[in-house]
Amino acid sequence: xxxxxxxxxxxxxxxxxxxxxxxxxxxxxxxxxxxxxxxxxxxxxxxxxxxxxxxxxxxxxxxxxxxxxxxxxxxxxxxxxxxxxxxxxxxxxxxxxxxxxxxxxxxxxxxxxxxxxxxxxxxxxxxxxxxxxxxxxxxxxxxxxxxxxxxxxxxxxxxxxxxxxxxxxxxxxxxxxxxxxxxxxxxxxxxxxxxxxxxxxxxxxxxxxxxxxxxxxxxxxxxxxxxxxxxxxxxxxxx
Numbered sequence: 001x002x003x004x005x006x007x008x009x010x011x012x013x014x015x016x017x018x019x020x021x022x023x024x025x026x027x028x029x030x031x032x033x034x035x036x037x038x039x040x041x042x043x044x045x046x047x048x049x050x051x052x053x054x055x056x057x058x059x060x061x062x063x064x065x066x067x068x069x070x071x072x073x074x075x076x077x078x079x080x081x082x083x084x085x086x087x088x089x090x091x092x093x094x095x096x097x098x099x100x101x102x103x104x105x106x107x108x109x110x111x112x113x114x115x116x117x118x119x120x121x122x123x124x125x126x127x128x129x130x131x132x133x134x135x136x137x138x139x140x141x142x143x144x145x146x147x148x149x150x151x152x153x154x155x156x157x158x159x160x161x162x163x164x165x166x167x168x169x170x171x172x173x174x175x176x177x178x179x180x181x182x183x184x185x186x187x188x189x190x191x192x193x194x195x196x197x198x199x200x201x202x203x204x205x206x207x208x209x210x211x212x213x214x215x216x217x218x219x220x221x222x223x224x225x226x227x228x229x230x231x232x233x234x235x236x237x238x239x
Contacts, residue, residue: 052230
């Protein structure tokens with residue numbers, strides 16, 4: 001009898017241990033946890049270099065086509081930024097990735113300020129063009145307020161996003177908004193919560209060249225394109 005009771009208790013303990021193990025495994029799978037984060041590939045690894053080159057070709061083609069469509073030729077300095085950063089580990093801002101690499105390319109061109117002619121050229125983005133055209137129709141050439149001698153000009157246009165290219169506008173009177181326009185500066189790599197582990201700026205931001213060349217009645221278009229060319233999806237919860 002003792003042997004039978006001992007065997008019964010052993011079987012119950014074994015069944016309990018198995019149930020506990022299965023429950024733990026199920027909970028782990030449900031939460032998406034793993035004991036260690038996946039390894040982050042080096043920015044200089046051959047596969048990353050290949051992906052970066054492909055992204056550069058694609059982004060350069062987008063900028064070339066946008067410049068041809070806009071009919072602009074006189075170019076200011078180009079710039080770019082290749083950067084990789086880890087996913088945000090702030091629980092309030094879960095980004096659902098472990099790491100990613102992004103390439104951004106910027107250009108700027110002098111422009112004659114003919115808004116309607118420019119917008120007519122971007123017929124592949126009718127909704128976006130309609131928004132900018134509506135703004136210009138409502139405000140273009142009108143005084144900002146009573147007593148203001150400076151009317152709205154093409155430098156006050158909102159951004160135009162078309163075919164993967166974002167375009168921002170400036171005039172010879174634009175000052176306050178220059179620092180926030182695409183390609184106007186290289187952001188501090190240690191600023192904010194997104195501290196990168198790879199940071200490679202290139203070229204020269206355009207503001208200094210623009211300030212040297214702008215004159216009364218001059219206008220400019222700043223273009224920017226960006227692509228996340230590599231991303232390591234998150235497979236665990238940050239702690």
